[in-house]
Amino acid sequence: KQEVTQIPAALSVPEGENLVLNCSFTDSAIYNLQWFRQDPGKGLTSLLLIQSSQREQTSGRLNASLDKSSGRSTLYIAASQPGDSATYLCAAQAGTALIFGKGTTLSVSS
Amino acid sequence: DTAVSQTPKYLVTQMGNDKSIKCEQNLGHDTMYWYKQDSKKFLKIMFSYNNKELIINETVPNRFSPKSPDKAHLNLHINSLELGDSAVYFCASSPARGGGYEQYFGPGTRLTVT
Numbered sequence: 001k002q003e004v005t006q007i008p009a010a011l012s013v014p015e016g017e018n019l020v021l022n023c024s025f026t027d028s029a030i031y032n033l034q035w036f037r038q039d040p041g042k043g044l045t046s047l048l049l050i051q052s053s054q055r056e057q058t059s060g061r062l063n064a065s066l067d068k069s070s071g072r073s074t075l076y077i078a079a080s081q082p083g084d085s086a087t088y089l090c091a092a093q094a095g096t097a098l099i100f101g102k103g104t105t106l107s108v109s110s
Numbered sequence: 111d112t113a114v115s116q117t118p119k120y121l122v123t124q125m126g127n128d129k130s131i132k133c134e135q136n137l138g139h140d141t142m143y144w145y146k147q148d149s150k151k152f153l154k155i156m157f158s159y160n161n162k163e164l165i166i167n168e169t170v171p172n173r174f175s176p177k178s179p180d181k182a183h184l185n186l187h188i189n190s191l192e193l194g195d196s197a198v199y200f201c202a203s204s205p206a207r208g209g210g211y212e213q214y215f216g217p218g219t220r221l222t223v224t
Contacts, residue, residue, distance in 0.1 A: 031209020043217040096207050097155035
């Protein structure tokens, strides 16, 4: 049964720092891995989708990598800003549904 | 031109009542989902429909009954509401079932049972 773990659970950084959020999954037979952002009391915003055949995806200051063999994905955020403060969720798709981690809550101070 | 919409956004009701949450997608997708986010913010799949056919039914009390009148709509009906049903319910859709397709989420419905 697929399990997804995100470390750390919470992270506080000063503005301008580069940071890495980690996601690990137990079953490497995934179709894709999706990173989401969730603001307090809000819905999910899809950030990046990495297909199983891909190694990384980039969007602006965000870069997500995928290593299926080790069961890991990372989300790299460059030059963090206070507006990046949110909870970041990763989700692995092994069947039809997404299996979510519990998220990393990021706080970027100005 | 919202892609995945849900109504209502907030729902406050008493224990024992029956309520419904509606979801509509205008993306032309074949597959729709209901996810539940509990008080600890953990998201889990509940149901999935593909072209009006139920394809995923996780371990959910049978007080929860999804209904898909057409492939653009997936509603969730909950009977005899309990305190533990308080959560945020998210609807999502994807172009087709199976792997490789991005899922698009609605804004969520925050259900509070008192």
